[in-house]
Amino acid sequence: MGLVSNISDAVTRGLGVVSNFQDKGAAAGGDMTGAIVGTLTAAVVSILTIMLLGFVVKFLWNNSMPYMFATARPVSSLWTMYAFMLMVYFVL
Numbered sequence: 476m477g478l479v480s481n482i483s484d485a486v487t488r489g490l491g492v493v494s495n496f497q498d499k500g501a502a503a504g505g506d507m508t509g510a511i512v513g514t515l516t517a518a519v520v521s522i523l524t525i526m527l528l529g530f531v532v533k534f535l536w537n538n539s540m541p542y543m544f545a546t547a548r549p550v551s552s553l554w555t556m557y558a559f560m561l562m563v564y565f566v567l
Contacts, residue, residue, distance in 0.1 A: 529556050 533556040540547040550556050 499510050525557075529560065532556055532560060 514544040541549050
């Protein structure tokens with residue numbers, strides 16, 4: 476879970492920077508466009524990271540698990556992989 480926690484920390488730090496920028500911009504009566512762009516950038520990067528991680532996990536699962544364990548079957552849907560990742564996250 477090191478990769479997931481590293482990604483989570485990076486996103487949290489990025490959102491913290493955006494939050495600090497928003498506070499300074501609002502106090503000075505400045506333009507909030509930079510804060511909105513920063514927030515949207517953080518959201519897009521987070522979504523793309525989760526999507527990429529899902530594809531990597533699905534690839535690794537389909538190319539290794541069915542061959543190592545007789546009860547494991549290949550995954551046909553990416554949504555199934557996301558559900559599995561959430562289950563593992565909550566269990567650990």
